[in-house]
Amino acid sequence: MAEELIAFPSKGEMLEASRQFWNPDKTQFWVDSGVPLVIDRREGYFIYDVEGKRLIDVHLNGGTYNLGHRNPEVIAAVTAAMQRFDIGNHHFPSLARTALAEALISTAPAGLTKVIYGSGGGEAIDIALKTARHATKKRKIVSVAKAYHGHTGLAVATGDERFAALFLADRPDEFVHVPFNDLGAMEQALRGRDAAAVIMETIPATYGFPLPAPGYLEGVRRLCEAHGALYIADEVQTGLMRTGELWAITKHGITPDILVTGKGISGGMYPVSAVLVSEAAAGWLSEDGFAHMSTFGGAELGCVAALKTLEITCRPEIRSMVFYISDLLGTGLRAVQAAYPDWFTGIRQNGLVMGLEFDHPQGAKYVMKRLYENGVWAIFSTLDPRVLQFKPGLLMTPDLCGELLDRVAVAIGAARDDAASGRRQA
Amino acid sequence: MTPAAEEGMRGAGEAGGRPISIDLLTDPAGVPRARAMLQRAQWAARTFGEFNKDTVDRVVHAAARAGAAKAREYAEWAVRETGFGVAEHKVVKNLASSTGLVEAYAGHDYVTPRIDPAAKIVEIPRPAGVVLALTPSTNPVATVFVKALLALMTRSAVVISPHPLARECSADAARTLAAAAEAAGAPDGVIQVVDEPSVPLINALMADERTSVIVATGGTAVVRAAYSSGNPAIGVGPGNVPVLVDGTADLAKAARRIADSKSFDNSVLCTSESVLIVTEAAAGTLLRHLKREGCHLLEPADRDKVRDLVFPGGQFDTRFVGKDAAWIAAQAGIRVPGTTRVLLAPFGLAVPEEPLAHEKLCPVLGLVTVPGDQQGIDAARAVLRIGGRGHSAAIHSASAATVMAYGAALEVLRVAVNAGSSLGAAGIETGLAPSMTIGTGFFGRSSVGENLQPGHLVQWTRLAYNNDPAEAFGDFAGLDPWTAHTGPVPPYPVASNLRETSPPAERSPVPVMTPAAGEPDSLRAEIRRILIEELRAIQRGGLGG
Numbered sequence: 001m002a003e004e005l006i007a008f009p010s011k012g013e014m015l016e017a018s019r020q021f022w023n024p025d026k027t028q029f030w031v032d033s034g035v036p037l038v039i040d041r042r043e044g045y046f047i048y049d050v051e052g053k054r055l056i057d058v059h060l061n062g063g064t065y066n067l068g069h070r071n072p073e074v075i076a077a078v079t080a081a082m083q084r085f086d087i088g089n090h091h092f093p094s095l096a097r098t099a100l101a102e103a104l105i106s107t108a109p110a111g112l113t114k115v116i117y118g119s120g121g122g123e124a125i126d127i128a129l130k131t132a133r134h135a136t137k138k139r140k141i142v143s144v145a146k147a148y149h150g151h152t153g154l155a156v157a158t159g160d161e162r163f164a165a166l167f168l169a170d171r172p173d174e175f176v177h178v179p180f181n182d183l184g185a186m187e188q189a190l191r192g193r194d195a196a197a198v199i200m201e202t203i204p205a206t207y208g209f210p211l212p213a214p215g216y217l218e219g220v221r222r223l224c225e226a227h228g229a230l231y232i233a234d235e236v237q238t239g240l241m242r243t244g245e246l247w248a249i250t251k252h253g254i255t256p257d258i259l260v261t262g263k264g265i266s267g268g269m270y271p272v273s274a275v276l277v278s279e280a281a282a283g284w285l286s287e288d289g290f291a292h293m294s295t296f297g298g299a300e301l302g303c304v305a306a307l308k309t310l311e312i313t314c315r316p317e318i319r320s321m322v323f324y325i326s327d328l329l330g331t332g333l334r335a336v337q338a339a340y341p342d343w344f345t346g347i348r349q350n351g352l353v354m355g356l357e358f359d360h361p362q363g364a365k366y367v368m369k370r371l372y373e374n375g376v377w378a379i380f381s382t383l384d385p386r387v388l389q390f391k392p393g394l395l396m397t398p399d400l401c402g403e404l405l406d407r408v409a410v411a412i413g414a415a416r417d418d419a420a421s422g423r424r425q426a
Numbered sequence: 427m428t429p430a431a432e433e434g435m436r437g438a439g440e441a442g443g444r445p446i447s448i449d450l451l452t453d454p455a456g457v458p459r460a461r462a463m464l465q466r467a468q469w470a471a472r473t474f475g476e477f478n479k480d481t482v483d484r485v486v487h488a489a490a491r492a493g494a495a496k497a498r499e500y501a502e503w504a505v506r507e508t509g510f511g512v513a514e515h516k517v518v519k520n521l522a523s524s525t526g527l528v529e530a531y532a533g534h535d536y537v538t539p540r541i542d543p544a545a546k547i548v549e550i551p552r553p554a555g556v557v558l559a560l561t562p563s564t565n566p567v568a569t570v571f572v573k574a575l576l577a578l579m580t581r582s583a584v585v586i587s588p589h590p591l592a593r594e595c596s597a598d599a600a601r602t603l604a605a606a607a608e609a610a611g612a613p614d615g616v617i618q619v620v621d622e623p624s625v626p627l628i629n630a631l632m633a634d635e636r637t638s639v640i641v642a643t644g645g646t647a648v649v650r651a652a653y654s655s656g657n658p659a660i661g662v663g664p665g666n667v668p669v670l671v672d673g674t675a676d677l678a679k680a681a682r683r684i685a686d687s688k689s690f691d692n693s694v695l696c697t698s699e700s701v702l703i704v705t706e707a708a709a710g711t712l713l714r715h716l717k718r719e720g721c722h723l724l725e726p727a728d729r730d731k732v733r734d735l736v737f738p739g740g741q742f743d744t745r746f747v748g749k750d751a752a753w754i755a756a757q758a759g760i761r762v763p764g765t766t767r768v769l770l771a772p773f774g775l776a777v778p779e780e781p782l783a784h785e786k787l788c789p790v791l792g793l794v795t796v797p798g799d800q801q802g803i804d805a806a807r808a809v810l811r812i813g814g815r816g817h818s819a820a821i822h823s824a825s826a827a828t829v830m831a832y833g834a835a836l837e838v839l840r841v842a843v844n845a846g847s848s849l850g851a852a853g854i855e856t857g858l859a860p861s862m863t864i865g866t867g868f869f870g871r872s873s874v875g876e877n878l879q880p881g882h883l884v885q886w887t888r889l890a891y892n893n894d895p896a897e898a899f900g901d902f903a904g905l906d907p908w909t910a911h912t913g914p915v916p917p918y919p920v921a922s923n924l925r926e927t928s929p930p931a932e933r934s935p936v937p938v939m940t941p942a943a944g945e946p947d948s949l950r951a952e953i954r955r956i957l958i959e960e961l962r963a964i965q966r967g968g969l970g971g
Contacts (some may be wrong), residue, residue: 073458092780164639210921211921211922213923214923214924241920243919244918251921275564312458314461315459315462317459317462317465317466317618318462318613319467319468320466320469320614320615321462321466322919323614323916323917323918323919324466324469324470324473324614324916325469326916326919327916327917327919328916330922347922348922348923349919349921349922350919350920350921350922352919385898394463397465397468398468398469398472
């Protein structure tokens with residue numbers, strides 16, 4: 001049935017239809033980039049192109065597939081839930097939403113007490129920003145330059161102008177951008193005590209995972225307290241055990257006022273996002289609980305998927321494996337780097353959150369193409385294409401890590417030659 | 427119903443409606459978590475397999491000492507939890523199975539490559555990897571100690587699935603060893619334990635491709651399941667130990683050794699004597715000595731009461747496992763002296779329909795009197811036809827010829843000579859490998875014919891040079907492929923820009939989901955009850971080990 005609905009005579013014709021009916025620029029971009037990928041089957045950390053090519057997925061849609069594609073336990077949970085539930089009615093208290101909220105709060109940094117649901121990360125960021133504005137009665141939002149928090153109305157304004165200006169959605173008067181790792185600039189932005197919140201990805205993903213300098217986030221937290229702004233931790237990409245802790249922000253000893261999660265929270269099976277808020281920030285939930293409505297926000301099937309995902313993620317065995325995987329891959333990548341020190345210039349790593357730096361303004365695009373040829377799918381950083389996002393999964397086996405490193409070493413070497421020869425890989 | 431379904435639908439029962447079909451779910455409860463343990467063990471084993479001898483020794487000694495330090499606590503706990511055995515005797519076993527075991531193998535090396543210039547062969551030890559250890563209810567903690575320490579000595583990771591009746595003490599013992607091993611530098615996850623063992627869970631783990639080898643101590647059903655799993659297995663079957671006393675034996679010593687052995691830990695060891703066979707010439711004197719040692723000879727009527735009690739309908743009742751003699755006598759409604767520690771139950775012929783000729787994991791000892799040595803050997807063979815093939819036997823004799831004839835005739839792979847069988851066949855009072863896991867070999871449908879020992883968990887990569895004398899053998903002196911390790915393995919994932927500047931952070935505990943988000947307690951209790959019933963049913967197929 002499904003196959004009949006989505007069958008095309010050939011990959012070429014499918015791509016043509018994609019250009020015609022879906023997104024011409026994006027479709028063409030990948031063809032031109034040497035990554036003509038149309039994903040068909042998927043299982044664990046493997047995705048298969050419609051023509052059968054197997055790829056190890058270390059993009060994982062920013063951690064959406066932390067537990068692998070189509071994790072059997074998540075499938076079982078959602079399948080079971082579908083015998084009884086659907087997305088539910090967002091106005092009423094629900095079994096699944098309540099159970100997930102309780103599970104999220106019980107595993108969250110202390111001080112976060114309520115959960116508000118969205119259907120995706122952007123909506124969740126909008127909820128977080130609206131919540132901060134309500135709590136502080138201030139409008140200004142401070143974020144870091146090259147930040148990425150999503151594409152919805154408020155979220156897009158916090159991010160890079162590439163995505164905001166095109167749609168006339170940038171609002172420089174209300175959304176202030178300061179350079180990352182610059183506490184002086186942050187203080188300058190907050191000094192007027194007119195900011196509702198600072199929103200920070202714990203490690204900015206789309207900017208290539210530049211690591212916060214020692215003390216930076218802690219300093220931002222202190223500045224927020226000093227100047228009456230809330231601290232919003234965007235943990236969409238850094239949360240869910242990717243750094244060896246459930247939430248990366250806890251590695252900094254920071255209790256945020258608001259924490260946002262999405263992507264991997266529901267195992268890639270049914271979208272849901274969540275905003276965890278402190279009691280002090282949660283006032284609107286008591287004042288007017290209907291103030292933010294979302295038909296699909298906290299869809300019950302998504303909540304069941306998320307409950308299962310969270311339960312798996314919190315198993316002590318998984319955390320232990322994250323330590324092992326990050327140690328093995330970190331060591332392996334440093335060995336590759338030692339072979340090409342002038343080309344492969346840096347490894348930014350915090351657990352399984354990794355950015356690989358290359359000595360060329362578009363370096364990661366060369367590497368991405370060679371990785372694709374060699375059976376690995378990883379994406380360049382949109383806002384800093386020197387850096388490849390490298391995001392292995394939580395359940396990688398020793399064998400798969402070994403295979404991955406073999407492929408990566410070859411691809412990085414080949415990409416160096418591509419970049420050196422100056423050939424445009426597009 | 428999986429926890430997932432439960433989590434999502436907590437309270438659905440009260441709301442009424444159709445329960446969610448179990449057919450939709452992939453794995454029974456607890457299995458996914460246990461599979462994650464195997465994968466973590468795979469990671470641990472991968473690292474552990476590169477440790478050098480000094481590091482391994484440090485880990486092994488630390489774990490053994492931690493176990494020995496709690497030998498008494500675990501002995502008492504095991505008796506309390508299972509109702510089997512004698513705490514004082516379990517202390518002995520726990521010590522023998524921890525520091526005693528390590529001392530016994532002090533001179534052995536399962537880590538460093540062996541070089542044989544004459545054969546022009548270098549042998550590099552290669553650990554099994556992930557050992558799945560099934561441990562019994564009768565010797566719970568001692569078996570956990572042995573299997574965990576053998577894995578550590580040979581650089582494997584071990585996942586222990588304890589018998590449900592001894593779940594808590596076994597799990598705690600495993601955690602004690604794990605904590606000590608990891609504190610001494612062993613990789614994280616090198617010893618893990620399943621908290622909620624069940625039949626489907628054990629079956630799933632046994633068949634999992636991440637399991638390198640199964641070491642199964644338990645009933646026949648579990649051992650057969652291990653061999654049927656598709657994975658390499660070391661399984662050991664039940665015993666049914668005949669002990670022969672001939673006219674040349676020192677009868678006073680024989681009586682004391684038999685009484686001590688049969689009463690040791692109330693006879694829960696599978697190496698414990700089951701049927702005493704004595705020649706007519708020795709019988710009178712031996713029985714007098716046995717009486718002095720607290721062995722009460724049952725009159726025929728009392729014998730029948732005990733037989734009917736312990737073997738209702740001809741089947742051994744596991745309620746009597748590891749119970750003391752006085753209690754069993756009282757249950758049978760017979761009077762025995764207060765010093766009684768063994769009930770001697772005479773019968774005529776060792777044949778299958780005679781319950782007393784079967785394995786009895788309690789201090790009831792069958793007694794058969796025979797005209798001479800050859801008839802004694804024949805009787806012992808008859809006992810082993812009924813059960814315990816490949817396991818153990820004992821003999822008390824001063825005649826080497828009789829001992830040789832006995833050993834050559836019986837289908838067993840160890841004979842304790844002039845020693846109690848319980849601790850003799852288990853290598854504690856003899857030169858055999860000290861172990862509560864007794865290989866029954868081909869006689870007993872097992873791949874291993876020795877007492878379980880470290881060598882069973884290690885294989886060797888052999889570098890074999892051309893035997894042409896013109897081809898020189900390599901100079902391997904001083905070459906060690908393994909490395910010393912200090913500090914936690916794996917290291918805490920510190921951000922790369924902090925690696926040089928900050929000490930590794932402490933490992934914080936994993937946040938635990940609230941019980942409310944997991945299975946409801948009532949459901950959990952119900953599942954446990956069903957599983958324990960299933961296990962009991964399996965157990966009735968034989969409790970050996």
